[in-house]
Amino acid sequence: MMGVPPRLVATDIDGTLLADDRTLSARTAAVLERISARGTPVVLVTGRPIRWLQLVYDQLPAPLPAICANGAVVYDPATDEVLRADPLAPEHLAEVARRLRAAVPDVSFAVEIVDSRQMRHEAHYPLRWDADHDAIRAVESPEELLSAPAVKLLARAGEQDPDAFVELVAGALQGLAEATHSSYSGLVEISAAGVTKAAGLAWYAERLGVTEQDVLAFGDMPNDVPMLTWAGRAVAVANAHPAVLAIADEVTGANTEDGVAAYLEKVFEVG
Known part of the structure; x- marks a missing residue:
C-alpha cells in the first residue's frame, strides 16, 4: 500500500x-x-x-x-x-486502414467520432452493443468512414484470439498508431500514436x-x-x-x- x-x-x-x-x-x-x-x-x-x-x-x-x-x-x-x-486525423485513418486491409483482408472497421458521441461503421462490421442507438450509423463507402477525425478506430475480423490479433495489428501499424484491446471478443482498438x-x-x-x-x-x-x-x-x-x-x-x-x-x-x- x-x-x-x-x-x-x-x-x-x-x-x-x-x-x-x-x-x-x-x-x-x-x-x-x-x-x-x-x-x-x-x-x-x-x-x-x-x-x-x-x-x-x-x-x-x-x-x-x-x-x-x-x-x-x-x-x-x-x-x-x-x-x-486527441483524434486520429483522416490521413492517418486512411493509412491505418490501408495497412490493415493488406495484412487482414477480411477486416472490418468502425470509428468513434465527434469526441466519441457518435459511431460510424462499415455495413459488414458486427455490432455487439447499442446497434439501434441514434448515434450509430452505417456508412455508404470506405471513404465516408475515414473522412472525419476519429478518437478511436475499431477493427474486427471474425473470431480472433485477442492477444494474437492485437500483435498482428500492432505489427502492421509499426508506430503509426496505438493498438490494444479491452475484451476477449477479438476487437482491436486503435488510437493516434502516443494516445x-x-x-x-x-x-x-x-x-x-x-x-x-x-x-x-x-x-x-x-x-x-x-x-x-x-x-x-x-x-x-x-x-x-x-x-x-x-x-x-x-x-x-x-x-x-x-x-x-x-x-x-x-x-x-x-x-
Missing part, C-alpha cells in the same frame, strides 16, 4: 469497477463518494465512448470526470464539456497539479497496462488479464467481489 494516501484515484470501469452484469455495487458507489467528499479526486479511465458513460453515472451519487476512448478524450460531466481530444490511458491520465493529473507518484490506479485488461505502468501505485483486480497481473504492484479482489472498494476502504480508512 502507499505510505501516503494518494492524491488522485484513477480506475477503469468494465471488469474493474463494475460487476460482470455492468452494475456498480452500493458499497463501491459509497466508497467513491466518501473519497471525493474528503477532497481526493476520482477519475474514470475507460475505453468506453462518452455515450456509454450514462450507464455508470446513473449508478453513482454524482457523475465523475472521465478519460474516455483509451485516453483520447477527457470529459467533464458537470458541464458536458470535452476538455481535451493511451497513461497519456490521458498524465494530462489530467498535471491539470490538477498531481504527479504520477501520487496516483493510485486500478485496471484489468491490456489497455490498462500503460496507465498502471505510469501510476505510482498499480492495483489489478483478481480477474485481470495475465498482462495486467504481471505488472501490477498489488492484486485486490475480483470485480465481482468489490475488489476496488475493499482496497480503497483500507487506503482511506473508510467503510
Whole structure:
C-alpha cells in the first residue's frame, strides 16, 4: 500500500469497477463518494465512448470526470464539456486502414467520432452493443468512414484470439498508431500514436497539479497496462488479464467481489 494516501484515484470501469452484469455495487458507489467528499479526486479511465458513460453515472451519487476512448478524450460531466481530444486525423485513418486491409483482408472497421458521441461503421462490421442507438450509423463507402477525425478506430475480423490479433495489428501499424484491446471478443482498438490511458491520465493529473507518484490506479485488461505502468501505485483486480497481473504492484479482489472498494476502504480508512 502507499505510505501516503494518494492524491488522485484513477480506475477503469468494465471488469474493474463494475460487476460482470455492468452494475456498480452500493458499497463501491459509497466508497467513491466518501473519497471525493474528503477532497481526493476520482477519475474514470475507460475505453468506453462518452455515450456509454450514462450507464455508470446513473449508478453513482454524482457523475465523475472521465478519460474516455483509451485516453483520447477527457470529459467533464458537470458541464458536458470535452476538455481535451486527441483524434486520429483522416490521413492517418486512411493509412491505418490501408495497412490493415493488406495484412487482414477480411477486416472490418468502425470509428468513434465527434469526441466519441457518435459511431460510424462499415455495413459488414458486427455490432455487439447499442446497434439501434441514434448515434450509430452505417456508412455508404470506405471513404465516408475515414473522412472525419476519429478518437478511436475499431477493427474486427471474425473470431480472433485477442492477444494474437492485437500483435498482428500492432505489427502492421509499426508506430503509426496505438493498438490494444479491452475484451476477449477479438476487437482491436486503435488510437493516434502516443494516445493511451497513461497519456490521458498524465494530462489530467498535471491539470490538477498531481504527479504520477501520487496516483493510485486500478485496471484489468491490456489497455490498462500503460496507465498502471505510469501510476505510482498499480492495483489489478483478481480477474485481470495475465498482462495486467504481471505488472501490477498489488492484486485486490475480483470485480465481482468489490475488489476496488475493499482496497480503497483500507487506503482511506473508510467503510
